[in-house]
Amino acid sequence: MVKSKKHENHTLSTDIDAEVKEIIKKELERQKNQLILIASENFTSQEVIRTMGSILTNKYAEGYPGFRYYAGCEHIDEIEQLAINRANQLFGSNYSNVQPHSGVSANLAVYLSVLNCGDRILSMNLRDGGHLSHGHKQNLSGRYYEIHTYTVDPETEMIDYENVRKLAKATRPKLIIAGASSYSRLIDFNKFRDIADEVGAYLLADTAHIAGLMVTGYHPSSINVADFTTATTHKTLRGPRGGLVIADKKYAGLIDRSVFPGVQGGPMMHIIAAKAVAFREALKDSFKDYSRRIIENSKALCEYIKNEGFRIVSGGTDNHLFLIDLTSKELTGYEAVGTLSSVGIIINKNVIPFDKLDPIITSGIRIGTPAVTTQGMGVEEMYKIGELISSALKNRKNNTKLKEIGKKVKNLAGDFPVYTR
Numbered sequence: 001m002v003k004s005k006k007h008e009n010h011t012l013s014t015d016i017d018a019e020v021k022e023i024i025k026k027e028l029e030r031q032k033n034q035l036i037l038i039a040s041e042n043f044t045s046q047e048v049i050r051t052m053g054s055i056l057t058n059k060y061a062e063g064y065p066g067f068r069y070y071a072g073c074e075h076i077d078e079i080e081q082l083a084i085n086r087a088n089q090l091f092g093s094n095y096s097n098v099q100p101h102s103g104v105s106a107n108l109a110v111y112l113s114v115l116n117c118g119d120r121i122l123s124m125n126l127r128d129g130g131h132l133s134h135g136h137k138q139n140l141s142g143r144y145y146e147i148h149t150y151t152v153d154p155e156t157e158m159i160d161y162e163n164v165r166k167l168a169k170a171t172r173p174k175l176i177i178a179g180a181s182s183y184s185r186l187i188d189f190n191k192f193r194d195i196a197d198e199v200g201a202y203l204l205a206d207t208a209h210i211a212g213l214m215v216t217g218y219h220p221s222s223i224n225v226a227d228f229t230t231a232t233t234h235k236t237l238r239g240p241r242g243g244l245v246i247a248d249k250k251y252a253g254l255i256d257r258s259v260f261p262g263v264q265g266g267p268m269m270h271i272i273a274a275k276a277v278a279f280r281e282a283l284k285d286s287f288k289d290y291s292r293r294i295i296e297n298s299k300a301l302c303e304y305i306k307n308e309g310f311r312i313v314s315g316g317t318d319n320h321l322f323l324i325d326l327t328s329k330e331l332t333g334y335e336a337v338g339t340l341s342s343v344g345i346i347i348n349k350n351v352i353p354f355d356k357l358d359p360i361i362t363s364g365i366r367i368g369t370p371a372v373t374t375q376g377m378g379v380e381e382m383y384k385i386g387e388l389i390s391s392a393l394k395n396r397k398n399n400t401k402l403k404e405i406g407k408k409v410k411n412l413a414g415d416f417p418v419y420t421r
């Protein structure tokens with residue numbers, strides 16, 4: 001008789017594939033030794049990371065708590081319900097869908113719930129701060145819906161609500177999107193609500209970037225103002241990579257069906273559990289203080305760089321990020337990223353309002369403070385970072401100087417270690 005083969009024994013030890021482990025180790029060193037100023041990145045907690053690495057990844061759970069297409073979901077239901085309850089507590093809402101794999105999935109689910117192919121969307125122009133999923137011609141949003149865009153005011157570089165109103169009246173959109181990837185000012189969701197009501201449109205607040213600031217009261221809330229709020233959990237919220245949709249419970253069935261089976265299959269339960277962990281962290285007073293410090297740092301770094309002679313888009317910031325216009329420095333965003341990366345300062349190139357350069361090159365860079373604030377840096381360190389950025393850009397052709405700056409960057413990052421355990 002042929003004996004059946006014994007299944008491979010998966011142990012739950014922390015040892016992993018040596019090749020992968022080596023690469024993760026190198027990435028950890030990079031994250032520890034560089035200054036991460038990408039506005040959409042953060043350092044999530046060890047608890048969130050461990051939860052993402054849990055056995056919950058093994059379970060298929062298409063459906064929702066109490067209504068699954070697979071058996072064996074009793075504990076999965078508990079986890080998802082916990083995440084939902086905590087999301088509602090955090091956002092002050094009565095309905096949340098915590099299944100979206102990402103911010104884009106969350107947005108697509110909202111579109112699918114209220115729009116038909118060819119319907120009109122009014123969203124922020126990408127060049128002025130909008131996101132790809134708000135209508136880029138290669139994104140599903142731009143391919144299946146008729147996109148109209150509003151820009152910022154050319155003088156103030158802030159949203160011109162009267163112009164949004166004019167455009168809404170002229171285009172009669174079915175959905176208006178308020179929310180951005182690279183806008184450094186507060187967004188007035190109430191004004192967007194008024195405009196949406198005047199033209200009978202739905203309002204979506206995409207709070208992917210500002211969710212952490214919003215739930216702690218450092219940005220006006222879109223909850224009970226917009227019909228739908230989407231968010232990511234990995235930016236200022238400092239949780240696992242993922243998204244969520246929040247709405248009034250009258251939209252529950254519509255949104256649930258649009259997320260699954262509309263745009264997704266089985267939920268990632270290990271990520272949903274990690275979202276629950278992150279929501280609990282975000283409910284703590286220390287997280288409120290963290291949000292306050294993100295903005296304090298952003299303003300301090302922005303002012304320093306401004307005083308060094310760089311033009312800041314809209315003249316300043318109210319949130320976790322700001323944009324530098326490099327035009328007068330005869331420097332592109334692409335070149336600035338190269339120079340700053342060479343000294344270990346990690347930022348991203350970014351188009352600025354009315355940018356004449358291609359999005360691959362850009363006239364600007366975007367700088368954000370969520371990650372360095374998580375490391376424990378404060379205003380004093382922001383002045384040091386401002387000096388390092390300014391000095392690197394001004395001495396971009398001086399290799400000796402750049403080397404010196406690189407050492408200072410490494411020392412500063414090393415003084416605020418992450419993941420010490």
Ligand SMILES: Cc1ncc(COP(=O)(O)O)c(C=O)c1O
Pocket residue numbers: 040101102103104105130131133179180181206207208209232242243
């Ligand atoms: C405003 C906005 N919406 C949506 C997203 C998409 O999030 P994700 O990358 O998780 O799909 C982003 C990401 O940067 C964003 O800035």
